[in-house]
Amino acid sequence: MLGALILGFAAGVIGRVLVPGDVLRHMSGPASWAASLALGVAGAFVGYAIFTLGLGIGDDDALDLGGFIGALIGVLILLPLVTWLARRAGIEPPGKRRRRAGPGRP
Secondary structure, eight states: OHHHHHHHHHHHHHHHHHSTTOTTTTOOTHHHHHHHHHHHHHHHHHHHIIIIIISOOOOOOTTOHHHHHHHHHHHHHHHHHHHHHHHHTTOOOTTOOOOOOOTTOO
């Protein structure tokens, strides 16, 4: 279990570094760590579903290189999707909010 959390956290951190402009960029400290962990664990599930269940490659080892690569690919799939969904819902990082034209605004 601990190995899966470490793998997920590492994949989440690396994935967040590789994807520019994600909606989670503004986070720092424990919130950023938790977001990286959650994203990495979810990415590991996506990678497992794609490679092990879908394609029949891979194994069930907790800390193997293939599991890490699958988790990283899962994060790289999920992070743009999370960013798109958050922006569609109107959630933007602080300082990046768009001003909307309205009455009294040019």
